[in-house]
Amino acid sequence: MFNDFKLMDDRPVYIQVKDYLKRLIIKGALQANQRLPSTRELGMLLNVSRNTVISAYAELQEDGFAYTAQGKGSYVAAGSSSVTAPSSWQMDWKTRLNGHARLAEELDLMKRGIRADKGTISFTSIAPDEKLFDLDNFKRAFLDRMSVEGDVLLNYGYAKGYKPLIDYLLRYMDHKGVDLKGKDILITNGFTEGFDIVLSALSKKNGTVICENPTHHTAIKNLKLHGFDITGIPMERDGINLRELERALSEQAYDCAYFVPSYHNPTGIVMSPEKRIELMKLMTRHQIPVIEDGFNEELRYSGSHVSPLMATAGQGNGVIYLGSFSKVLFPGLRVGWVLADRELIYYLESIKRARTIHTSTIDQSILYQYLHNGNLEKYLKKARAEYKRKYEWTLQCCKEYIPYTQLSGDGGLHLFVAFGEGFHTRELLDACSRQGVIFTPGDIFFTDGKGQHTMRLGFSRVSDENISKGIRIIGETAKQLMG
């Protein structure tokens, strides 16, 4: 005994000794009421200082694994070894899971995605480029906030969110032209939780939702998980096809609509101001609640500012706006917001509380302080300049190398490419991945199983050199496949 002790890592030694002894006790190697070696003795056996053992024994006692008998030394406490129930039953968990769990796994693209080995040129990500993060301002924001109200930040917060952040975001949305009268904000763990909570609250009278086709694949996944039938409306150069939309609306009723008006995922298209107004008129006429995905609104590289649908709706309360800085600032901070009618938010708040109590106060307060310190403006200037450069470079490479029939993307962190009907980008992907280049096949964004001839190219985290190299390989391979 005591001959298999190893210092495993850089944690304090006395803790490692305590943990080692705990294990011996729990596994029954040291029995209840058995005398432990003297501190000097064990120190020599484990080759650690006597004081270390003294501290370790004190900790053991503290944790209820040992007791001292006056002048007789330390003993193993009774009942502290883990007596296990005789039979150790193996359950087949598959038989205990419901359809929801199985569907969630089935629709989990991260478990189906192509793994990128080291050195692979990957156009699959549309996450921000870490090199742009200004860590110093981030640390500053953390320390600023901690010094103001550190202890408060570390205790329970409110389901609705961190008040200073809510107030900041209300002003932020006001500056986007949103009429805030009768509206309120709920802070969520990013866009995804906001979307999930909203879908959990909406009645499914018809079980139907209408949206752009193609659209954000996470949205498709969550709509399916909530049991919605999805009707997708084709895209035009300036946004959703209104005639098609009107036709669909005349044919059946919809419980809600989901739109990504700016830098639409995956096509990167920005819906024109005129179209936004027409769209909102249609939704109003058919009385359909609109879920607006504020995705990438900040990543505008050219053209003039476009107001969100919620601003277009004026005093109307039919739009639920889902906001997030994840694609602009720091995705690691899981903070997003739902801006909607106050009465609706009141109910969403209760669902949020039942789901996660509240969003990390640390995340919320750092984000608030970071914004409050005026860092967003500085950061956006830097990020936009860099992404704009990459965006134009990627555009140029696509035009030079790829035999596409359609190419779209007005900004943001990705471009969308369509080949002729009949061309299969998954075959292209197989051929390219063998040459160390991967991208996202477009079919996952389609609501009707179509889009086999499309693909999304995310460029935010690919170097200029790899952008041209990768796109050349994709283009040449595509030409070969076309024969």
Next chain:
Amino acid sequence: MFNDFKLMDDRPVYIQVKDYLKRLIIKGALQANQRLPSTRELGMLLNVSRNTVISAYAELQEDGFAYTAQGKGSYVAAGSSSVTAPSSWQMDWKTRLNGHARLAEELDLMKRGIRADKGTISFTSIAPDEKLFDLDNFKRAFLDRMSVEGDVLLNYGYAKGYKPLIDYLLRYMDHKGVDLKGKDILITNGFTEGFDIVLSALSKKNGTVICENPTHHTAIKNLKLHGFDITGIPMERDGINLRELERALSEQAYDCAYFVPSYHNPTGIVMSPEKRIELMKLMTRHQIPVIEDGFNEELRYSGSHVSPLMATAGQGNGVIYLGSFSKVLFPGLRVGWVLADRELIYYLESIKRARTIHTSTIDQSILYQYLHNGNLEKYLKKARAEYKRKYEWTLQCCKEYIPYTQLSGDGGLHLFVAFGEGFHTRELLDACSRQGVIFTPGDIFFTDGKGQHTMRLGFSRVSDENISKGIRIIGETAKQLMG
């Protein structure tokens, strides 16, 4: 125009000027292609420096709200004012909500709870005492981690969780005597998300769950929200009544069980090691998956260590352990974990990804570094000493002042008091709150609408002086009510 500009806060002035102009443009006060005042002119009008205006104009252009005509100055960009759709439709959201949303609101105790005015002595909280938080080690942990991999922490992480934290927690559970073979961990936004995700995954063949009565009210809420019928089994001094449990199990089938074996909420009872073994034998015989709530396991003040049910189950895979440090360390960090059979975790991971993508990496990495630095041991020593003192003081005050028939609480941050049947603690609460003292009426913890004669006293955030003062008032008022 320009006469209603006020410096509102301490954000950079040029940003406030930009936001002010944005508003004028969006509200249509400044029209498309209208010429903006010269920088000198506006500087005087707003009483800010010319350079401030220059920066503001540059930002406006950057954001697409303005453009410059060579040598002619700045102009408002076209289409940037928010044209709103004529009709502004008011929807009645109540008619668009489903039963889940209404039930979540109805069961939301935070919306029903008694508000504590300033100066009220409140025994309702069982959150940790902020004064005990060691902010310096917390900041240190943040800075340590940021310096190691700051940029990585701020980008997207993994649904399963932050690897170093997962590894730490696996070792942590191993030291509690859990057999980790075939098991895995999913990191969640605290206990609540873990519980919610598990309930979303389990099949509801019978739609029934069995648990202790009383039990954790959040658990009752979420079980109801997931449509479970709850069977509560009465408590004894050393934990759940096994005879009652056995009888109930023989009468009908259950989809799962939920237990709080240590410092049970609300009774504060620790289930004896013998009972844990008998309990697991019963669950194994009836093949019922067990959800174990590791609540407050660390807040042991006396007696020897007791292994979790999951350790008692040995190599069995029937226990799902939900862990959290929220009651011990920092609730503001929304981090908990689900330790369970690896195949089950594989499915839970997909649900987690669909709900919140992943838990805040900042929270996870700070917690990891804090633990890794060996702070938990130091903190627990300090916290236990302080809470133990308060625990004993509260116990003494209850014995001195309160005419209870039963008093329980083996540790943790609260005591549970039962008066004679027929006594109503809500009447007591009304009478006490008029004297500035509040507590949690016990009925909210009962699965069968009973417990009107019980109450929970949380002492973690009440000063010694207020503990005795408050409990004396409760006791005297109770005696009066008893007549």
